[in-house]
Amino acid sequence: MIRTFAIAGSLALGIAASGPAQAQDEILNVSYDIARELYAAINPAFLDQYEGGDALTISQSHAGSSKQARAILQGLQADLVTFNQVLDVEILAENGFVAEDWQDQFPNNASPYYSLPAFMVREGNPQEIDGWDDLARDGVSVIFPNPKTSGNGRYTYLAAWAWALEEFDGDEDRVREYMNAVLDNVEVFDTGGRGATTTFVERGIGDVLVTFEAEALNISGQTEGYETVVPAQSLLAEFPVAVVERVAEQRGTGEVARDYLNFLYSTEGQEILASFNNRVHDEAVVEANADRFPETDLFTVEDVFGSWTEAQETHFGSGGVLDQLLRN
Amino acid sequence: MRRPLLIALAMLFAFAVIVLPVAAIFTRAFAEGAGVWLSAITAPETRAAIWLTILTALIVLPINIVFGLCAAWAIARFRFPGRRALLILIEIPFAISPIVAGLCFLLVYGAYGPVGAALQPYGLQLMFNLTGIVLVSLFVTCPFVVREVLPVLAVTGEDEERAALTLGASGWQIFSYVTFPNITWPLLYGAILATARAIGEFGAVSVVSGAIRGQTMTLPLQIELLYNDYNTTGAFAAATVLALLALVTLILRGLIAAFHPARGATS
């Protein structure tokens, strides 16, 4: 009874709060957690150079990208998404929110910037950690988030696996041996990137933190006493973007959304992205920042594992490889 | 001999679980000085979050009062089919984890749920905005007023109401002259509990808010955001605001206890 009346009452509120058709001079960018500062910088730059930018408002929503994808499925009115996991855009595509060929809609597989799992070590790199083999070494304490709960952690795991596959010529037994050694070296499994960083930085645990190069550069840039080491090989971590067609069509914001995403590929956009320690594709910008981003060979998930869905099922599903490894 | 020990244990518990954490909030918040604290809590997004939290509480409060009263009255005074079911229903928000509640609301009122989909053609959106936040806040707070008022109504006042009826009073007159004075304090107390709960709610709101910065971030959500943003001082500064709001609630509750000792003693 309470709820019935509450619904009725809130419906009235809803009319007030939501309005019939939302004004078209606002778009919502639904993004992942740590992209807050990035888009706080991008948005004013975009609006400055955009015709009609004075009348346009860009709203931001930030949370775990899987949570965001689910929210969009439930009606969160995102005009576009800027995620850090391909899987989460795939889900939207599967459910008809995003075009099936979304990866062809923008350059570089619809990923204006990318990063890769790298290492953050203490100043001077006392343990001399240079590459993935060092993570399995005796006496090295490794920190990275739990792949079961963190996209960041999954990237680390897959990168290590991919490296091992190549190093041991596809000998899966030796790969598993290596992975076991690495997992044994992990002192603490935090649930997310933030937690892992806290463990490494504020609690001072571990010799190396494995996280995205962008993250590592950001932290070592802000805090004294840390260095970033980029291994010779790593895994490509794409940051996919897409227009949420279903919403944009309804709201008539398709063109604006596309223009916004295209801005990320413009020189100015790429410069801003690079300033946040992301790797970009614009040649000029790459050249200008070459010293900050050492060369590295990147595997792709598609090449090594077939697809993200396959990687997810094989390794991270219940009873998957990770479970098997952890059981030993 | 045992009494001092018991008291000591209770004090220790209170200190460890309540005093220490709360003190830590204020210590950490002011660790970089009052100036930093001030700029943190006046940052536009934090201000928006504070306002949204207060606004939600202001909307939820009168609705809770009205419908808490109606439900308590109906249950205490009438026998109707489903009465027992209503009693159980009212307890449900206590039994369900707030996150589960939020998910259920999404399922039903989200744009592709049964209710949400029906309303979509009219341009009505119930989730990921203030409405959604208000709805889940109502869910988690609705038992409080009923739970405080119902026991009082059930035990007292029925004869007085019947007397008023025979004296010619209308339903509204009976309620305002006879019933309401009997339940003013329990009502106030329930309302305060409900408000405190609404202000602090995190799980359910987190699911349905949509996390739109400056628009649908309540204070608890904003605190989490600041913390995840590596802005620890900012997070604790915002937490002090939340703690202060809670303090106001405590003071009000204390005032009620002072003026109506019986109410104060029961809790």
Add this chain to the structure above:
Amino acid sequence: MSLRIENLSKSFDGGTSVLDDVSLTVAEGEFVALLGPSGSGKTTLLNAISGLLSPDRGRILLDGEDITHLPAGKRRFGMVFQSYALFRHMSVAQNVEFGLRVLKGAERPSKSARRARVAELLDLIEMGDLGDRYPAQLSGGQQQRVAMARALAIDPRLLLLDEPFSALDAQVRQTLRASVRELQRKVGVAAILVTHDQTEAFAIADRVAVMNEGLIDQIGSPEELRAAPATPFVRSFLEAGT
């Protein structure tokens, strides 16, 4: 005024009939007692008369008008409850004033008129200077008298009393009984009293209706009942009461 109850019946969910074809008349100024053990239906009958309860069958006529389904608030019957049911948050004066205060529109007397009437009634129950006290500060007997005054304030056509003295000790009960009787005679309003106490019924009422399991076994003046009990139940009930 004349009250006529015709063939009133009432059963509750269990199917047990609480009132079984009850008929009764009450004349102007008359004091009738409904006497019987618990479960005899006397309180049910009173509640039906007051309008707090709806009978399944039968009629209630007031001066020839059918009031069976008239809402309790519109019958203008003053009721005194076993628990007095005084409004605990109002003073004695406010309690007595209540029936006048809730009148609507043109019927509602002015504040001064109300105040005068309250003062008049408080004098009548000899509590003239206790108007500002609260029910919690009064003795049982005093509360009872206030309940009477409150019921009389609306100038009722009928006074209904539901075991009004049962919560009081013997001494107070006697005094109060007498003063209620005197009050009733003075005001001249008809009254129906429910009680299980035979002494009380015989002392206060003009006529007594002995009830047993939903039926009125016999109705008559105390003398008539004593002289010629109509049923074995009446006889044994009266014997037990003495």
